[in-house]
Amino acid sequence: MGIIRKTKSVKTLLEVFEQADSALSVVELVERLHREMNKTTVYRILDRLEDDGTLHSFMGRDGLKWYAKCRGCTASQHTDAHPHFQCRDCGKTECLTLDVSIPSVPNRKVDSAELLLIGLCEECLL
Amino acid sequence: MGIIRKTKSVKTLLEVFEQADSALSVVELVERLHREMNKTTVYRILDRLEDDGTLHSFMGRDGLKWYAKCRGCTASQHTDAHPHFQCRDCGKTECLTLDVSIPSVPNRKVDSAELLLIGLCEECLL
DNA sequence: AAATTAACGCAACTCGGTTGCATCAAGAAG
DNA sequence: CTTCTTGATGCAACCGAGTTGCGTTAATTT
16 A cells, blocks of 8 residues: 555645654644645545555544654554653644663563653743 | 542442453443443543542553553552553553653653553464 | 432533545556 | 546545533432
């Protein structure tokens, strides 16, 4: 699967992620792009970009799905196991450039891990 | 806040968690208890038991909210920062008795962390 | 036993996310 | 450059987890 055609909508979405300094929730993307494309399209493109390896997703504490650009991931392997930080005040969510050691668990096969740190971001600390 | 009255429904829910060996999704609880109580009641009791410190919750990769019993948590402090494991095949989700070191992040105040490991559980490995 | 009010049941609602299907346009073929 | 194929899109209707308002019930207090 993955992206097959470089449509206008796909390019638009990729640009948004290119310029974003933090992760983006699907809700925000749908809202921000609702003039350029249908919400169904946003969901479908995000799906494709994810199993393409271009984006990665994770669940926030708010129950929303968040997306951010992958660095060095391919369709076959998502190497980028970094943690994410979500501000409990303003909701801002970002990728952290920290290495996380994924613990192994007896009798189980661990494929991937999601580490979400919750707290207060720079602005909300003041 | 927290639990004020020990109603029949509260006791029922507590028993379920007492006997559970893994975490329980709200969906499963509502389904399992739909004869004993209304789904609204399930949601409300879970809320109260959580800020009571009796239960803790976390988001699964499936976007569902999961609950499990706390060990050694009070309303004022949730000390129990253990990881959770979710099977991507059968959906079984459980608390792991592993210590997780919560990394600190520059310029940010980290209150809590959620570490969700995704993989295959004992049964689904075979 | 009576009064107080937290907790419950129910129905209607919100909203993130999905599905089916007719239409459109990316890009391959000629 | 035009035609053809089919993946991608728009739209409307739908699904399902979680919430809300309100009248009623039942756990505590007096």
